[in-house]
Every structure is written in structure tokens, then in C-alpha cells.
Amino acid sequence: MNQPARFHFMSNWLVVAFWIFVATPIYAQPATSQPARARVNIPVPRHSVHEKPRSEILVFSKRIDQMVRKFEGQQKLKPNPPANDDIFVRRLYLSIIGRIPTYREISVYRKRHDVKRRMELVDQLLDSDGYISHWYNYFADMLRIQSQRQQAQGKPYITWMKQSLRQNKPYDQFVYQMLTAEGYIWNNGAVGYYQRDMGMPLDNMSNTTRTFLGTRIGCAQCHDHPFDVWTQREYYEMAAYTYGLHTTANNTRHANMKKLYKMIRSEGDRSKRIFLQRAAREVLGPLSYDLYDKPGHRLKLPHDYKYSDAKPKSLVTPATMFGELAPVEKPQSSRKTFSKWLTSPQNPRFTKVIVNRLWKQVFGVGLIEPVDNIKDHTKATHPLLLDELVRQMQVLEYDVKQFLRVLYNTRLFGRSVARRQWDPTQKQVFTGPILLRMTANQWWDSMLTLSVVDLDERPGNVAGWRRYDYDKLEALRKADGETLYKIVADAAVKMKVQSEYQGDLKEVQAKLNAANKSGDKEEAQKLLAARRELWKKIQAQRNQVKKEVKPNETEIIDPRWHKVPKNLVRASELRQPAPPGHFLRQFGQSDRELIDHSYDDASVPQILTLINGPLFNQLMRKNSLLVQEVDAASSAPDKFRIIWLSMLGRLPTSSEMALALKEYKLSRTRGIADVVWALLNTREFSFVQ
Numbered sequence: 001m002n003q004p005a006r007f008h009f010m011s012n013w014l015v016v017a018f019w020i021f022v023a024t025p026i027y028a029q030p031a032t033s034q035p036a037r038a039r040v041n042i043p044v045p046r047h048s049v050h051e052k053p054r055s056e057i058l059v060f061s062k063r064i065d066q067m068v069r070k071f072e073g074q075q076k077l078k079p080n081p082p083a084n085d086d087i088f089v090r091r092l093y094l095s096i097i098g099r100i101p102t103y104r105e106i107s108v109y110r111k112r113h114d115v116k117r118r119m120e121l122v123d124q125l126l127d128s129d130g131y132i133s134h135w136y137n138y139f140a141d142m143l144r145i146q147s148q149r150q151q152a153q154g155k156p157y158i159t160w161m162k163q164s165l166r167q168n169k170p171y172d173q174f175v176y177q178m179l180t181a182e183g184y185i186w187n188n189g190a191v192g193y194y195q196r197d198m199g200m201p202l203d204n205m206s207n208t209t210r211t212f213l214g215t216r217i218g219c220a221q222c223h224d225h226p227f228d229v230w231t232q233r234e235y236y237e238m239a240a241y242t243y244g245l246h247t248t249a250n251n252t253r254h255a256n257m258k259k260l261y262k263m264i265r266s267e268g269d270r271s272k273r274i275f276l277q278r279a280a281r282e283v284l285g286p287l288s289y290d291l292y293d294k295p296g297h298r299l300k301l302p303h304d305y306k307y308s309d310a311k312p313k314s315l316v317t318p319a320t321m322f323g324e325l326a327p328v329e330k331p332q333s334s335r336k337t338f339s340k341w342l343t344s345p346q347n348p349r350f351t352k353v354i355v356n357r358l359w360k361q362v363f364g365v366g367l368i369e370p371v372d373n374i375k376d377h378t379k380a381t382h383p384l385l386l387d388e389l390v391r392q393m394q395v396l397e398y399d400v401k402q403f404l405r406v407l408y409n410t411r412l413f414g415r416s417v418a419r420r421q422w423d424p425t426q427k428q429v430f431t432g433p434i435l436l437r438m439t440a441n442q443w444w445d446s447m448l449t450l451s452v453v454d455l456d457e458r459p460g461n462v463a464g465w466r467r468y469d470y471d472k473l474e475a476l477r478k479a480d481g482e483t484l485y486k487i488v489a490d491a492a493v494k495m496k497v498q499s500e501y502q503g504d505l506k507e508v509q510a511k512l513n514a515a516n517k518s519g520d521k522e523e524a525q526k527l528l529a530a531r532r533e534l535w536k537k538i539q540a541q542r543n544q545v546k547k548e549v550k551p552n553e554t555e556i557i558d559p560r561w562h563k564v565p566k567n568l569v570r571a572s573e574l575r576q577p578a579p580p581g582h583f584l585r586q587f588g589q590s591d592r593e594l595i596d597h598s599y600d601d602a603s604v605p606q607i608l609t610l611i612n613g614p615l616f617n618q619l620m621r622k623n624s625l626l627v628q629e630v631d632a633a634s635s636a637p638d639k640f641r642i643i644w645l646s647m648l649g650r651l652p653t654s655s656e657m658a659l660a661l662k663e664y665k666l667s668r669t670r671g672i673a674d675v676v677w678a679l680l681n682t683r684e685f686s687f688v689q
Contacts, residue, residue: 049402052396064385093130126401144196154576175339176340182292194242194291209238213374229375238321247289255481257284287477300315301313322348352368354393417433436687437601458558501541643675
């Protein structure tokens with residue numbers, strides 16, 4: 001499709017694009033012109049929402065609605081009217097599984113008129129693969145999960161996270177397993193939690209407290225907190241619980257690794273020794289990252305500690321900052337003591353923080369804001385409701401899926417959105433879900449929903465460019481030092497050869513530059529041929545190393561995705577996070593360096609991406625799901641009904657249909673592409689109503 005055609009349909013688009021997409025708030029006017037109305041999974045048990053009768057869940061949902069209505073009466077607030085089915089269904093899909101519904105999914109729902117259709121759709125979505133994908137994205141942002149972190153590869157951590165969601169692991173158990181994890185990451189993916197803050201035990205305690213207890217204590221690492229009650233000593237007493245944990249590289253913990261590095265150090269040839277060390281890091285690197293508690297490794301106050309309650313460099317005894325005391329009693333480790341205290345129902349903040357986080361995910365704003373900066377004097381906008389949510393979570397035994405089922409079945413969630421702008425500086429009371437812009441993950445997954453068939457079932461590659469054969473690493477872990485040395489020595493020889501090739505290549509390139517500068521064409525041709533040969537040798541060596549470092553994988557091409565680019569998979573199946581410049585990063589995906597660091601603000605680069613980006617071309621390719629469904633329609637009006645239902649979840653109005661048919665009459669193929677492009681750039685597509 002040529003560019004002028006788009007501008008023909010969207011006259012003066014460039015003039016109004018910034019105003020429409022960025023500057024004009026959707027809450028200022030109605031968001032719709034329509035009147036109201038095969039993946040290979042690891043076989044783990046999936047706990048379904050159907051295990052608890054809906055009648056029990058609805059009792060909790062009704063209790064929430066009663067408390068909300070009573071609060072609104074006391075505050076003299078007028079509740080928002082119910083949302084129509086079209087808006088509700090699109091909102092539910094985006095909220096539970098992180099993407100818009102497909103044409104077929106919304107068509108099936110529109111044929112139903114029974115009173116149970118909404119409740120049954122909630123159950124269906126909570127039990128889908130899409131739920132795992134979408135809520136993985138949420139926890140990955142909260143926990144700052146990355147595919148690669150030095151030699152501590154993130155894929156097992158990511159797999160463990162998704163397995164936990166698939167199993168519907170209770171939240172307190174999920175957190176406890178991360179905080180008490182030990183061993184190698186390929187044997188226990190939960191080890192990734194501590195390896196994320198490798199070598200930074202004090203920072204890890206700050207992140208743990210902020211993430212799971214909603215309390216920011218980072219300032220107290222260096223001095224008494226200037227804006228809260230925490231002292232530096234209290235910070236160190238908390239950090240003392242986990243300080244003895246070893247996360248960095250250790251080549252001497254196991255006898256075989258100790259023997260290997262002793263043999264390497266004994267090599268007299270310095271050049272050979274350097275290549276042996278490089279090869280050991282490359283081939284056996286992950287074997288050095290064994291998570292374990294170091295006996296007797298205790299935390300001391302800093303040398304410049306300046307307060308009178310303790311002396312600098314004095315040993316610190318673990319102690320909790322609030323709630324019940326948690327003394328360390330042998331033989332239980334201090335980490336397990338801390339983990340039991342943190343995840344206990346008696347902990348005054350653990351349950352409160354997670355229910356507040358989940359409430360915000362469902363309704364758009366927490367009962368306490370920010371969700372990770374709760375102080376002693378912090379008050380919820382609805383304290384009694386927050387207490388009720390805490391009680392419900394504990395009764396449900398920290399079953400996150402059941403708790404979400406409660407929230408999605410409330411009448412409050414079924415209301416129209418609150419369109420007034422949210423002001424984080426003011427106390428927030430709302431009479432319906434907050435109008436939200438799609439997150440980066442929702443943007444990406446929704447656009448791919450229009451393009452890729454059975455998107456939720458399509459696997460990707462979260463590991464990025466480097467993948468280890470963990471079965472091979474486990475075998476190497478058990479091998480003796482002499483065997484490891486032979487493997488490393490062989491890899492070192494190949495690395496040395498490759499290094500020599502690189503040196504030769506640099507020399508040939510310098511001569512080629514000189515020949516080109518002097519105008520010696522005959523010499524330049526010879527050097528070009530020599531450079532090509534060197535490149536072939538270098539590539540052959542690289543391929544050989546890759547075969548030995550990476551597992552031998554046989555890729556099975558599913559006919560459903562024939563000729564579909566490999567990178568068109570859900571955000572949860574891509575490298576974590578996506579690389580800079582990727583669509584996801586442009587639209588606000590977190591870099592996973594800070595907790596909850598994603599954003600949903602609009603920007604000019606986003607406009608340009610939607611106008612000229614490659615995703616639109618993928619959307620309009622011949623084997624695109626949307627294109628196939630539109631082509632199958634027999635009449636022009638049916639084609640546009642499919643487009644509107646697929647993209648906006650509703651039928652076009654009479655005026656919209658007339659405009660689309662006019663464009664179709666001018667040029668069929670171009671007219672359809674222009675209409676799709678125009679709808680993609682509307683606020684109605686980009687917002688979750």
C-alpha cells in the first residue's frame with residue numbers, strides 16, 4: 001500500500017496526529033461513537049478457577065459491591081452506569097489476558113444473551129494460556145526479570161515463573177520459594193530472584209522490602225531515613241537475615257572446579273593460560289554461580305556509622321523492622337526465618353500490599369498510592385474495603401487467580417470507566433474503573449492478535465542469543481577436574497585459532513585500505529579474496545563453538561505459522577526485556593532495571609511507529625489472520641463489520657460504514673488497508689475503556 005493512499009483517507013493527518021494521539025485526553029469526550037449496548041508445555045498441574053464454586057466467589061464479589069455502594073452514599077458520589085457488552089468484553093480480554101479479542105471470540109460472545117455469559121467468560125479467560133502470558137508480564141516488571149544477567153541465565157527463572165502461574169501457586173508460597181531458593185538456576189529457577197541482584201545483598205533487601213512489603217527503605221542504607229521512621233541500624237538488622245547468601249562467581253566451592261582452576265593457574269605459558277581462563281568462563285561459566293548460604297558470614301555496620309546506638313563495624317543481629325519479632329533459632333537458617341516472617345498472614349503489610357497491587361491492576365488505581373511506598377501514617381481511600389480485601393485473600397489462601405475472579409465478577413468492574421483525569425497528588429475516590437491507555441505489552445499483543453492465528457499458543461525464545469544446554473552443564477557439574485580441563489583445553493585451542501584469524505583479518509584489512517588508497521586494483525582484488533577466505537574460516541569456527549555451547553535443538557515448524565516471522569510472538573515469549581528501539585520499548589516496556597518501571601505515556605516516536613512502522617505491513621500481509629477473515633466475507637459491509645469487531649470490539653455506526661464504503665469504492669484493496677490503518681491510529685483502539 002502506498003503512503004499517499006493513507007493520507008487520502010486521513011486528510012491532514014500529520015497536522016492532527018499529535019493532538020489526537022498524544023495531547024487530547026480521551027477522558028474529555030466519549031471514547032466510542034456507538035451508543036451504549038500449539039505450544040509444547042511442561043506437564044504441570046493446572047489449578048482451574050472451577051475448583052471453587054462460583055457461588056462462593058460471588059459472595060465475596062457482592063460484599064465488595066455493597067461496601068463500595070455504602071462508601072459512595074457516604075461520600076455522595078454518583079456511580080458510573082454499567083458498561084455495554086462490547087466495551088466490557090474488550091476490557092475483560094485486555095485486563096485478564098493482555099490482548100484484544102479476536103473476531104471469532106467476540107462473535108461467539110455476541111451470540112449469547114444469558115445472564116451467565118460474563119461470569120463464564122471470566123472463568124474461561126482465567127484458565128487460558130493468555131492469562132499466563134499477561135500476568136507473567138506483570139510479575140516480570142515487578143521483579144525486574146531479564147533474559148541475561150552475566151552468566152546467570154534468566155530462561156530457567158522465566159520458565160519457573162510461568163510454571164508457577166500455570167500451577168496457580170499460592171502467592172505466599174511463590175514468594176517463600178524465591179526467598180529461600182538455593183542451588184543452580186537450571187535445577188531451581190527461583191534462584192533467579194537473588195541472582196538478579198548478584199553481589200548486592202543490601203540492595204536486594206531494599207528491593208525485597210519495596211516489592212513485597214510496599215515500603216521504601218533504600219535511603220536508610222546510608223543514613224536514617226529522612227522521610228520515614230526507619231533508621232540505618234534497622235535497615236542493617238533487616239539485611240542481616242539474607243546477607244550471608246553467596247550469589248557471585250565462585251570457582252573453589254566444588255572440588256572439581258577447584259582442581260580445574262588450579263591446573264589452569266599452573267600453566268606456565270601466559271598466552272595459553274589466558275585462553276584457558278577465557279574458555280573456562282565461556283564453557284563452564286554457569287557452574288560458578290551456585291547460590292548458597294555462607295556459614296558464619298555475618299553483616300557488620302559500615303565503618304562510617306555515625307549514630308550513638310552502636311559502634312562502627314559492630315556485628316548486626318537480624319531483627320524485623322515491624323510486626324512480630326523473628327529471632328533466628330538454630331538449626332533454621334536466618335533466610336528461612338526471614339521468609340516465614342515476611343510471608344506470614346500476621347505480617348501487617350504482606351497481604352495488604354499484594355491485594356492493593358492486584359486491585360490497581362484491575363481497576364487502574366490502588367486504594368493506597370503509590371503501591372510501594374506505604375508509611376505508618378498512610379491511609380487507604382477506603383480503609384474498610386482494604387481490610388475486607390486482606391481478609392478475602394487470606395480466606396482464599398493467597399490464591400491469586402481466585403482473588404482476581406472475585407474482582408472481575410464485581411458490578412464495580414462492570415461499570416463504565418471514570419473519564420476524569422487521575423491526579424496522583426489528590427486523594428482518589430472513583431465510581432468505576434479508571435480509563436487506561438494500553439501498556440506496551442497490550443499494544444504489541446493486540447496488534448499481533450490481528451495478524452497471527454492462535455497467538456497464545458505460539459512459542460518464542462526468551463533466552464536471547466545465548467542458550468545453554470542445561471543437561472550438559474549438569475553432567476559437567478559431576479565431572480572430575482581432569483575431564484573439565486580437557487574440555488576447556490580443547491575450547492581454548494579453538495578460541496586461539498579464532499583469535500589468530502581475527503589478527504590476520506585486521507592485517508589484511510589494513511593492507512586492503514592501503515591498496516585502495518594507492519589505486520592498486522590488482523592488489524585490492526587479491527586482498528578481497530583473502531578477506532573472504534578468512535571470514536569463512538572465522539564463521540566456521542564460530543559455528544563450531546555455538547554447537548558446543550548451545551543445545552542441539554530441532555525446530556518444528558507448525559503449519560499454522562508458515563512464513564510468519566519468528567519475532568511475531570507474544571511479549572512474554574520475547575527476550576526480556578526487548579532490546580532498545582524495539583516497538584515494546586518505544587511504547588513503554590520497562591528496561592527491568594527498576595521495580596514497576598514500565599509506563600504508558602504517549603510520545604511522538606510512537607505516532608511515527610504506527611504511521612510507518614513494520615507491524616502494519618505484517619498486519620496487511622496475505623496470510624494475516626485479519627486479511628484472511630476479511631477476504632472470506634462476501635460483501636463489502638461484512639468486510640468492514642469484521643474489521644470493526646476485530647479492532648474495536650463493536651460494529652461500525654452508519655456514518656462510519658458510509659465513509660468506509662466510499663473509500664472501498666475508490667479502491668478495494670487500498671481502501672481496506674486505509675481503514676485498518678486509520679482505526680489503528682484512533683484513541684479508541686489504544687485505550688482500555
